[in-house]
Amino acid sequence: MTGLYLVEPVVAIYAFASFMVYPLAQQYVYRRVWQDLTNTTFSVVNVSGCATNETNNSRKYEEVERAASLFSLYNELFSLIPCLAVTLLLVAYSDYRGRRISLLLPLVGSIVYTVSFLAISFFELSLNLIIVANVISTLFGSWGTLLGGCFSYIADVSKDGKQKTQRMAGIEMVIGLFSGAASITAGYFLRATGFNWPLLTCSLLHFANLLYVVFVLEETVKVPEPADLQQGLPRFPLLKLVSSVFRLFASVNLRRNAILVLLLLAFTIFCYCNIGTTSVVILYELNEPLCWSEILIGYGSALSTTSFLTSFMGVFVLSYCLPNLAIVLIGLLSITTGLVMTALARTTVLMFLVRVPMVLAVMPAPVLRSMMSQIASKSEQGALFACVAFMEMLSTSVAFITFSGIYAATVAWFPGFCFLVAAGLCLIPMALIGAVGFLGSSKATVTEPLISEEETDSQSVTPPIN
Template structure:
């Protein structure tokens, strides 16, 4: 008896993915007839390649955020004819009754507004380009999209170096961000790395471990990026970390071109499809009746992931400005050390705890732990009045990566091998939209609320995690109820 239908072209049904290999048959992707290069050590280079790329990307993100913050402080204090310590990268005033405090608040507000401009110029074109390029990876292969992602970010970095070195107006960053947005932004690169992991693993626990490997390599790069950016800015200049990032991305491009094997060979690709058909595959998971009872699972997974990512993605720029302002007054180096310490915690307790939780918890429940971890972190951050509380918040966030790892793994395991690119293109497109809305929203909220409660924006972010948690509870209850019905029918 057919219990759960897959697509109309499926030769066998898709089953549920709650407890890893114990409850999934799904679609396998690697067989005994796989090309020799895909069974060699070179396939694991996808992890180091992601690390090098994200190291350069995030180092540039921290640098431009801190450069914008520093530049606006210099402008506002000069306009107010107030002298400041020019050797400091962070102008911080603790006395709320002083004129310096008012100027510092205005400068922080303007820096937050400029982060909105950068996000809009990058995010709007990325929404369209990411969906199109991400969908075409199932027709053109994975390496094509990896090359596009690296090239776009490298161009933005080159223009950013020129802008900072020659001290051009900061509005020129908008053009640089727009160029990168047209190539899909960071999400394009991340989604194709996840699709690559989906190509070389089997559904279930192996797929989850593959996603964990990708997230571990991602986290490793973030650890080093925040520390390196802080050190280079503090001891050299703002354009130095950007120039270093350009060199690293050039190395990454040639690593991808020469050493990394293609995980999706021509014989597996769906060619001859129109743009409408290719892009339509990414949305079909959530709207097509062909996916039967799996359609609502895709919907809940995507919604929960979107709300959680809203809180996580939007915090970085605002959090950096928050830490460099009253009452913390952190330098660029301290910001970098904090980011490194937090990411190490996420790698040790978040990524590597997946296998432990899989021993006794359903996949959806593991994702819920990650959501609660982020919610607790943002609540503590909002109420923090000293550095110790910020580090406590970082510790609480350690299990956050569980959400992203598990939800992506479940969605990937529900999908056919020929649609791995399409499913990750759908998730990446939502992440791009969420990243845009979150960066604009958090920067705008912080700009307005900084004068009455600096941490208010983090309470807002925590509420989005609360929504994601509720969605996952509904998903878990409904999914288990469906499984019980299927078991009864079989009996």
């Protein structure tokens, strides 16, 4: 049987299963914390708006909100270091042992997590076991590891820079479509069957995805023979991986290094602002005065994920008439406006309307990835996306921790404060993109290549500054 070179199904199934588990996990923790703190059964709200505005009821919500957000903080904190280390090593290691290893292990970790979560829910075990399960699963890799492997895979099979940008933007679109479908499904599935059946379904989806990677997906990196391994890599494997990452930033072309660092920093801060705030969005929607039900949360999450589709369309259309840097700036303005509106949203209608200015909020991610990839040679793609995945996981993990802490500290007097903080931080990547534009506008752009000549024989490289 001939294998396929389509990594998009892996992302689609993983996104659907993961984005179904994520809101389930937050709501499960919220309900368990509610029961522990109030000694009462959590009552499902069927419509938006709080049932009562009594002072005692408001205090209950604030206590539960604070405890749930702190639980999320501890969950991310304990899994941060193993997650970062495994992501960096696995994606870089895929340069030597093939891309599929960076896809297989995160799927194994996801199966471990969902099965453990199912056992905790079914037997009503201690909530702290969720943290334990999360730490164990991150030892196999995580969402960032799988995405790093997927983008490296796409860099291997893409013929030129244009195809690379389109397929990377397509990955973002696939994430949006299937995560949106999962968000809607999770709300109805939870209301109809409780937590156990959705968790079982997610476990089966991850297992089916694992079978696809093992038996269908073709490898793009030639794995060395055992005799070759004995002569080279195995003697100092960790040192080899570290040196490959070091060489990525040790180029003699200082302008190329500066542009790469600026792009990587802009991407990191963008992820911090864009993805980090998702750690408190559901808590914000559960809190007064919104008090959303699981159905409204599902619709809200699904509507948010449509930005992946509209951002893909934006990249596809705008790339014909605007330079890459302008596309990134438009995306940053989109997310900044949406975050400000989120901080001020006090009604269900306004909370839904928040998604309108954020229709292009995902555009910076694929464009920045493509720009970085186009100034790295083929031999550096694994190291590059290892660094990108590492920085993405670091920024999002730190963002989850910091925003959960900020939300817990400010929920009593201004629940939307953390969204204003994120909006202000979006000004930093805007300034970095301006610096990249300044470097790219110099005469050196025309006379000095950003990439070594070895790459021009195998692909047509499009400079990222246009």
